[in-house]
Amino acid sequence: MLEAICFGSLVIALIALPSLLLITITLCWCSLVFGASIMQDKDLSEYNPSLSNTSKNLPCSHHLCKLGTNCKGPKEPCPYIVDYNSENTSTSGFLVEDKLHLASASNHATKNHVQASVILGCGRIQSGSYLDGAAPDGVMGLGLGDISVPSLLAKAGLIQNSFSICFDENDSGRILFGDEVFATQQSTPFLPFAGKSDDYFVGLEHYCVGSFCLKLTQFQALVDSGTSFTYLPTEVYEKIVFEFDKQVNATRIHLQDSPFEYCYNASSQELHSIPSMRLMFATNRSYPIHNPLLTDSENQAFSKFCLTLLPMDGEYGIIGQNFMKGYRLVFDRENLKLGWSKSNCQDINGNQAHLKPPSNDGSPNPLPTTEQQSIPNTRAVPPAVAKRASSNSSVAVPQQIPSWLGLMISLVLLVFCLPVT
Template sequence: MQDIDLNEYNPSDSSTSKHLSCSHQLCESGPNCKSPKQQCPYNINYYMESTSSSGLLVEDMLNLASGSDNTSNTSVQAPVIIGCGMKQSGGYLDGVAPDGLLGLGPGEISVPSFLAKAGLVQNSFSMCFNEDDSGRIFFGDLGLATQQSTPFLPLDGTYKTYIVGVEACCIGNSCLKLTSFRALIDSGTSFTFLPDEVYEKIVKEFDRHVNATRSSFEGSPWKYCYKSSSQELPKVPSLTLKFPLNNSFVVHNPVFIINGNQGVDGFCLAIQPTGEDIGTIGQNYMTGYRMVFDRENLKLAWSRSDCQDLGDSKTMSLTSPPAGTPSNPLPTNEQQSTPGGRAVSPAVAGRAPAKPSAASTQLISSRFCLLRLLPELLLLLNIISAFKANTGVL
């Protein structure tokens, strides 16, 4: 990470930045401030043990350009609120989210909510992770007419995060009984976690289909690993998630390859048990797909993609704010109400699973992977002109 130019965001270097005062409607720490004119502080504690971020809230402008060819000259400025971290602990000190976190959750304080409320885009966005570790995010994208989809499910009666219901899991052509579960769709988690009972059924069926010898690799977090007898990866069975109305999601690459000096040393089935009743579909199982978070219609949609040509979506254009919209259309206090009163990323809101939270992405040995965290992959509407906060929280 020392070789990465993070281009850290500094409010004093931005002509459009504004510090939020304690009297601001979004300053939840306001009642504890000594003066209403004092800069608004924030403090977020994440599920990962001893991981926290604290600092000051800042408002600035996000510069967006259209990803559609026929509106290539369209650009707008969208106001967002970020947290500029001044003191970090836990995972942050170990390299998690080196250039910050981007809030993409359903709550009104997230970036997609700001953009949709301003009338700039439709209330939806898509993400695409490619095999070469690159990625795309498009705000306002509703995806393709041919895509598959499944509805989001409420958690404790509200849509506070992106949860879907998996009806069954299949290994190859064998669909397993009693493998239904709820899953959090979390781009901020590098790998995938399943409830214990579902995990045990899947790994045992996978092991039964694999024509390779069980092995172990130092530093690997996965239990079901296999030795490769050649320099190439042997054929592995497919893993498919079944959803209502005959929709299915075939995981593009269910294994993590272990490379050695002479080529492929082996591979591991890249899932872990979570110990919770809600699983987490992480970035590794989203790879090769265009994942559409359609907040307007409360559904998740997907279609295969190489993440390069995403200009064929239903809606990709930016629009100017409608007449009568305030120049700074930030949500009101009422719209900002969230459980616990904390503006956090979707995976750590409410009762999301503790182990694989977005803010506390699992730290895997660097021998096996480079955590491909969301902020390092962002190309906002394919052309990014935005700030990168070294330790900020959006």
């Protein structure tokens, strides 16, 4: 059995294999082709809690209701508010509890079904990039907050407290809940940022262009698959693009509708001589970038391409989805480290993941009790703090680019839905 659901720009097929929870992701294709926004038609349907016989409002009295103090009474639906980096972008509504259905499938095991209770942010009011087409059917939160999907699955005893994500070159891929860092992977620790361990920050020491590694002032970067492109602090960005422009053997051009400053017109031969790029983390671990370019081939002889780096104000950067392609990235939340290894996303068998079977009575896994809320080495974060920058931050993405692929920025599983009854 394969059950597909759609959240945000993702069509998600959920499979629970005997050794893992696997989510296969097929992205609704939406990319910037030098100013043109292209999205395939998808039959997106709103989630209606009243049509689900397992849906129920999360009451204000529930221990997972972070904004319960704003309620008039303990039985009212729990509200949520999430503000994002992108300018004037927010969502608000009510929290709903429902079942996530996972079908186990294997050639060597009897199929069974696992139901896990998750919390949905049922969006009632959206603003900013949401109104411009970003995440048209919602987003999936993979953060460290109490009500993110991996947090709830781990607290219910279904998985180890970790997950992996993989994007291939065709903008599809998979998520494995319970996947763990294995011996052949490189890794680097997650670091606290501003004294808090709320997000997936890593330390960067060098950025290499070709064989030349720039000795940068050490800065931290947020690993965020929910951001389409990669952002660097302005001062660091200027050093890198200057070095790239010096090494590249192509004619620089200006593309009016592109947000990228460094675009070129190159022959097919010149494309093969574009300098490589790699990140060097604080643990001296090398992370080659498989494809830092956005390319548009006009004909067989010439192509336009842009370096998909963007500057941002502030002291940290963001490693976005475009720098994650070609890797199996493991977010080990238990040991607070990021692991990576090359992958085409089809070679993942989940041997490192561990799915714990449902109880003997086959009953669905309930939401964790108050005593089960604490996960070692993690810190609970209310949804309202998802915003990390001021509303005029340069991290805001132009309208033509999808602001998120909808996987990690949010701290809740958010769907846009019909009114809660």
